Amino acid sequence: MINRRSFLAIASVGFISACAEPLLDVSASQNLRVNEVTVDVSQLERVGGRQNAISTAQVQRDVQQAVSAQLQAAAAGSRPVNVQLSLTSVQLVSPGMSLLVGGTSRIAGILQVKDAESGAVVIEPTEVFGLAKGEYAPGGIIGALAKSGRSPTDDYKNTVSGFAADVRKRLFGA
DSSP: OOOHHHHHHHHHHHHHHHHTOOSSOHHHHHTEEEEEEEEEOTTOOOOEESOOOOOHHHHHHHHHHHHHHHHHHHOOSSEEEEEEEEEEEEEEOOHHHHHHTOBOOEEEEEEEEEETTTOOEEEEEEEEEEEOTTOOBOSSHHHHHHHHTSOHHHHHHHHHHHHHHHHHHHHHOO
16 A cells, blocks of 8 residues: 555656646757846745755856756757746755655746747746755655755755756756
8 A cells, every 4th residue: 555655755756747848849949049048036035945045146147057058058949049037936945844844945937938039929938947856855854864964055056957957858858
């Protein structure tokens, strides 16, 4: 018999996999060339969750660099597009949160893609999120212990990297 925690873990993996479906078909996405990535943090009050000293300006800079690097490497087409991200949440899972419920640090936002020349909308505003890869902390004392050994800075870097990779997957597939 499957217990509740196993069921939730399996359901979460399925949910996350379903959310990572590409937003465009392969032929359309292969034609794109990313001209510019802009990141808006005006809706972001702070980096939540575990205690940290990360400013929204740093989040803006780091996410812009990471997403640009991921998308520039994946987009070799001829149609120039501008990618706009508006971040709505950055949550780093703390040891205390790991003790109570477990989880993974995440970034959420709204993605929109426009043609760089005409301004035509290629992808309507769409909710996107990304998770820190390999950073899942199970609930209970084991999760709290596992999370307490990782610095907030490392957790943040892994979360930004995971978000950038997940945005690339949404635009260009695996």
